Amino acid sequence: MESSNAFSNGIRRGHQNPPDTDDAITIAESVFRQIRQAIVEGSIPTGSKISEPELAKTYGVSRGPLREAIGRLEACSLVVRKPNVGARVMTMSSEQLIDIYYVREALEGMAARLAATQMSDAEIDKLRELLSMHGSEIEQEHGQAYFQKEGDLDFHYRIITGSKNERLINLLCNDLYYQMRLYRYQFGMRSRRVPRAYNEHEYIVDAIANRDGEMAELLMRSHIRSSRKNIEQMLKERST
Amino acid sequence: MESSNAFSNGIRRGHQNPPDTDDAITIAESVFRQIRQAIVEGSIPTGSKISEPELAKTYGVSRGPLREAIGRLEACSLVVRKPNVGARVMTMSSEQLIDIYYVREALEGMAARLAATQMSDAEIDKLRELLSMHGSEIEQEHGQAYFQKEGDLDFHYRIITGSKNERLINLLCNDLYYQMRLYRYQFGMRSRRVPRAYNEHEYIVDAIANRDGEMAELLMRSHIRSSRKNIEQMLKERST
DNA sequence: TTTCTTTATATTGTCGACAATATATACCAA
DNA sequence: TTGGTATATATTGTCGACAATATAAAGAAA
Numbered sequence: 435m436e437s438s439n440a441f442s443n444g445i446r447r448g449h450q451n452p453p454d455t456d457d458a459i460t461i462a463e464s465v466f467r468q469i470r471q472a473i474v475e476g477s478i479p480t481g482s483k484i485s486e487p488e489l490a491k492t493y494g495v496s497r498g499p500l501r502e503a504i505g506r507l508e509a510c511s512l513v514v515r516k517p518n519v520g521a522r523v524m525t526m527s528s529e530q531l532i533d534i535y536y537v538r539e540a541l542e543g544m545a546a547r548l549a550a551t552q553m554s555d556a557e558i559d560k561l562r563e564l565l566s567m568h569g570s571e572i573e574q575e576h577g578q579a580y581f582q583k584e585g586d587l588d589f590h591y592r593i594i595t596g597s598k599n600e601r602l603i604n605l606l607c608n609d610l611y612y613q614m615r616l617y618r619y620q621f622g623m624r625s626r627r628v629p630r631a632y633n634e635h636e637y638i639v640d641a642i643a644n645r646d647g648e649m650a651e652l653l654m655r656s657h658i659r660s661s662r663k664n665i666e667q668m669l670k671e672r673s674t
Numbered sequence: 675m676e677s678s679n680a681f682s683n684g685i686r687r688g689h690q691n692p693p694d695t696d697d698a699i700t701i702a703e704s705v706f707r708q709i710r711q712a713i714v715e716g717s718i719p720t721g722s723k724i725s726e727p728e729l730a731k732t733y734g735v736s737r738g739p740l741r742e743a744i745g746r747l748e749a750c751s752l753v754v755r756k757p758n759v760g761a762r763v764m765t766m767s768s769e770q771l772i773d774i775y776y777v778r779e780a781l782e783g784m785a786a787r788l789a790a791t792q793m794s795d796a797e798i799d800k801l802r803e804l805l806s807m808h809g810s811e812i813e814q815e816h817g818q819a820y821f822q823k824e825g826d827l828d829f830h831y832r833i834i835t836g837s838k839n840e841r842l843i844n845l846l847c848n849d850l851y852y853q854m855r856l857y858r859y860q861f862g863m864r865s866r867r868v869p870r871a872y873n874e875h876e877y878i879v880d881a882i883a884n885r886d887g888e889m890a891e892l893l894m895r896s897h898i899r900s901s902r903k904n905i906e907q908m909l910k911e912r913s914t
Numbered sequence: 915t916t917t918c919t920t921t922a923t924a925t926t927g928t929c930g931a932c933a934a935t936a937t938a939t940a941c942c943a944a
Numbered sequence: 945t946t947g948g949t950a951t952a953t954a955t956t957g958t959c960g961a962c963a964a965t966a967t968a969a970a971g972a973a974a
Contacts, residue, residue, distance in 0.1 A: 458757040461958070498958055499959095501926090518698055537781070540783065543780065601770070727956095738930090758935050759955085916974080920971075921968100922969070923966105929963090930959105934955105939953080940949105942947100
């Protein structure tokens with residue numbers, strides 16, 4: 435089930451969506467998105483082999499565009515390919531997961547810093563709206579659902595795009611965040627820090643609203659660092 | 675002319691090079707590297723169209739592997755592709771260049787922080803050697819050559835790999851740094867801050883040797899920020 | 915039985931040809 | 945001449961078939 439946020443088709447070009455003309459959809463691109471979705475949802479389990487003839491039949495396409503799709507999946511690290519052997523859906527080791535958190539800390543910290551100067555007042559207002567909506571959802575469902583779903587990602591997504599830094603946006607939204615979603619499926623762990631995380635979100639928005647980039651970066655980094663430590667703790671408990 | 679540093683064939687997998695077995699080279703991969711080299715060197719000028727039939731003839735391969743190569747070039751943003759139209763070698767706008775510097779500031783700052791705890795004493799020693807070698811080169815040639823060549827990149831490269839963070843390494847060394855090299859060709863601007871940059875490098879190594887990650891990150895970020903401001907200044911002067 | 919070699923099978927990599935789309939040229943009307 | 949339409953050309957996207965490589969199965973030697 436495709437969620438309603440903006441992850442679905444990646445990022446458009448540039449800062450403002452220009453007249454959405456002529457982004458013709460090719461078969462390769464289409465099957466790429468389908469497979470990506472299947473991987474992130476877990477329909478194609480992690481570690482499983484990507485058989486070209488099999489998938490070609492499944493999606494009713496030739497091997498040509500399929501291989502191109504696999505190439506793109508490899509580019510965003512969702513599959514790993516060995517020459518003359520084939521491609522497998524990535525499996526994230528604990529170390530790799532932690533690695534990603536460090537990258538996120540650096541990148542999203544910068545995004546928050548830039549967002550503090552680049553986001554329009556209107557965007558900030560909308561972000562506040564989103565957050566308060568999340569707040570009431572959490573009260574209703576005792577915080578279970580929100581972070582399970584894509585709500586948390588939605589918040590981060592807004593700030594990332596708010597940075598208006600094309601490269602930053604592409605890196606985070608087209609690569610890392612799909613891997614994060616895959617990991618959520620693979621590890622299937624629930625966050626125990628929903629209320630704290632929500633509060634941290636609020637502080638971050640405050641800093642951005644105050645146009646305090648330095649503070650926004652600090653808070654975002656701390657926020658992601660806490661997530662990482664939470665994960666590390668869980669991994670430790672799990673391994674004993 | 676391929677320089678002798680390790681950029682040539684990207685990054686191996688993992689932290690230590692495992693027995694270099696079975697990384698069979700496919701035609702697509704081979705032509706990918708050739709074209710990438712040509713783009714970075716300027717043999718294929720920025721903005722020019724990538725004609726599939728033409729390049730296929732040039733490199734003596736079929737369009738199949740060539741298209742795969744182009745796909746990989748697109749993945750690291752060296753070419754930009756429009757469906758049903760074709761691919762062009764990327765042209766970096768000033769804004770895009772600045773965008774990259776922000777990403778580098780975040781990522782390499784984190785790399786320096788991690789390197790301070792992850793690099794072995796031996797690695798740090800070697801880094802010091804490299805740096806002092808650079809120092810004497812600068813004295814000899816009055817600082818002209820060093821940063822023109824890949825020496826500067828070499829230094830940064832060491833620290834990035836020193837982070838031992840696979841994801842970080844891939845992002846920086848496989849994507850961003852090729853684009854930096856392309857930009858150096860496209861803009862063709864010489865740095866006026868060679869002596870200062872060299873000193874900054876020394877401070878960074880000191881911080882790493884002291885195992886002071888916090889400081890290393892601060893210094894690296896400051897170092898890259900200065901580069902960015904230098905570029906911004908040049909761009910301003912150039913535009914008037 | 916185990917281990918190595920050899921054969922058979924399947925999958926990936928590569929190629930050339932065809933279809934679909936976009937660009938360039940020629941033509942006509944105003 | 946200018947503008948628009950229609951044709952012609954070239955390029956990209958897609959397909960099916962063949963070659964090269966790896967994996968699985970079968971057989972031989974210890």
